[in-house]
Amino acid sequence: MLRSLVRVFIDDGTFCPGFQFTAGGQLDPRVTALFRAALEAKVPHNYFALWMMTPARELSWTRPVDRLDETSRLVRVLQAP
Numbered sequence: 001m002l003r004s005l006v007r008v009f010i011d012d013g014t015f016c017p018g019f020q021f022t023a024g025g026q027l028d029p030r031v032t033a034l035f036r037a038a039l040e041a042k043v044p045h046n047y048f049a050l051w052m053m054t055p056a057r058e059l060s061w062t063r064p065v066d067r068l069d070e071t072s073r074l075v076r077v078l079q080a081p
Contacts, residue, residue: 004032008049019065030068037075
């Protein structure tokens with residue numbers, strides 16, 4: 001499970017962004033799939049968390065976290081050069 005958990009490292013602290021959890025407290029499989037693709041692309045945890053929360057031109061200036069129903073598309077955007 002730890003390899004599936006997005007963590008943000010700030011100074012000596014480690015934080016787990018809430019966007020990766022469902023309302024029931026489980027890991028959201030859509031975020032887990034995206035994070036797995038990010039790790040394969042060698043994207044650091046902190047950058048992935050920032051990417052999830054930042055409006056993207058490729059997504060009509062919406063945030064990836066708001067488009068989780070389009071996981072396949074988000075993987076393509078994440079892996080684009």
